[in-house]
Amino acid sequence: MPFELCNAGTTFKRFQLKVFGPYIGKFIHVYLDGFAVYGDRRLHFCSVRAIFERFAHHECFLYPEKCKVSFEQRLISKKIQQILEIMNPLNVEIVLSLMGMTTYHNRFIPNLARASKPITSLTVKDVKFYRSLECAKALDYVKERLASDPI
Structure with a gap:
């Protein structure tokens, strides 16, 4: 598929969702x-195997000269360190x-809006700023x- 086409990105994303849909958010x-x-x-090998099986099932081909494989441990970025x-x-x-700062990472934090409600309630106009125990728990x-992984 040539990427010069105006809808190529959307088409490719739809294809990715079709191929990897069951695994998105679980391990990919x-x-x-x-x-x-x-x-x-401990489960990484099984995850990679499942991905390759999806490639085979959908008749996708990987070209080694275009593939970049790296093994990384999670490093805490400076922005996360600030938080x-x-x-x-x-x-x-x-x-x-x-x-x-946390909004950027919201897709990796389940129920961020609900969990951080005590913190965001401190921003309501004309309400006295009071840090409660719920705020401390939400921040923690x-x-x-x-x-924690994955980020």
Whole structure:
């Protein structure tokens, strides 16, 4: 499929969803031009095997000279490290900054909006800024999820 076509990206994405659909979010993340397989070390071989079986089933071909395979351990990025270092937000500006930083990672944190509701409630206009125990628990949950795999 030539990528010069105006709908080539959408067509390719639809194809990826068809091929990898059952595994997306479980142990594979698809990008426009590739994919990443992640998960527990013990199950990784099974995950990779399942991906190759899907390729074979859908008659997809991989060209070794175009493939890049790397094995990486998760490294905590500087942005995530900044979030992990935030103790308790002291004012609305810090809360807004914190929520802005975590929003980028929301697809990796299940129920982020629900879990961070006590934190976001601090940003409501004309409400006194009060850090409750629920806020501390919500912040701990977000930090724990950011520090855990897969990100």
